[in-house]
Amino acid sequence: SDLDSFVAGLPKAELHLHIEGSLEPEQMFEFARRNRIDIPFASVEEVRAAYSFSRLQDFLDIYYQGANVLRTEEDFRDLARAYFARAAADNVRHAEIFFDPQTHTARGIPFGVVADGLLAGMADAQAEHGITSRLILCFLRHLEEADAFETLEQAAPYYDRIAGVGLDSSELGHPPEKFARVFAAARSHGLKLVAHAGEEGPPEYVAQALDLLEIDRLDHGNRSLEDPLLVTRLARSGMTLTVCPLSNLKLCVVEDIRQHPIERMLRLGLRATINSDDPAYFGGYVNDNYRAIAGNGTLSAQDFVTLARHSFLGSFLPDGEVSAHL
Ligand code: ES4
Ligand code: ZN
Secondary structure, three states: OHHHHHHHHOOEEEEEEEHHHHOOHHHHHHHHHHOOOOOOOOOHHHHHHOOOOOOHHHHHHHHHHHHHHOOOHHHHHHHHHHHHHHHHHOOEEEEEEEEOHHHHHOOOOOHHHHHHHHHHHHHHHHHHHOOEEEEEEEEEOOOOHHHHHHHHHHOHHHHHHOOEEEEEOOOOOOOHHHHHHHHHHHHHOOOEEEEEEOOOOOHHHHHHHHHHHOOOEEEEOHHHHHOHHHHHHHHHOOOEEEEOHHHHHHOOOOOOHHHOOHHHHHHOOOEEEEOOEOHHHHOOOHHHHHHHHHOOOOOOHHHHHHHHHHHHHOOOOOHHHHHHHO
């Protein structure tokens, strides 16, 4: 439709993207072949057929298994390059990408191999597509606080090349309070702070992320809508929410795309953005997510301009660079 092409052409930033979640099945086979690793799938079709989830944990189990083919600096560089090529095609001008170092260091891959590979891919993207980007180190919340501290220490040589830290993986049973001290330490090193909260977890977890982690940006945040006072607080403070429609659908956070709360978020005055989360697993890159919402027929072209504008406003670019995108 006309709205679809208008939305596809909008310059946008992507603020919620797990680089390991951009590993396409074809690339999984390619990395497995060149690293001589066995994978428990016979074909790309078989891999895609396994991508059927009822909840976050179903997805995480298969996502951590997929990451096992990533071994060398070149793998991480190629992974990032492939993502940025897709992003450029969707008119993404700036991306702040998550990575999960513990998924790799636990397999004996040094932190520096992961970080150097991703940073090289980011430099390639700037040169080839003019896309700017930042790196956000996510702690796996199902692991211990001490493991997160160890990861933060491994990152020390990279503090000037990492924009911030985040918190991802299994939300239920792993509230933000578990990471209050490691987030305070990250803040003391000049890093920005973000956290997944209110994806499957209750509104109390969002309040903890605000009060105990003092986050600069909220990842997902869907369940904030269950608490009107929390909504008011998020709206008044201008907190950016990085919302992921196709992820929410595939992980059964919403029953139907027509029930997706992004419209309600906008009408409530929240600074919501649209993002792809784990595009290789959830059925699409950022424009597929915008298109899925456009298909509901409830948002206007102006609403999509607002969403794209929010994506730059919510970024960690310096004010001068944000203005240049508006
Ligand atoms: C994730 Cl959708 C989602 N939620 C929590 N942790 C994650 N890691 C990668 N994708
Ligand atoms: Zn996520």
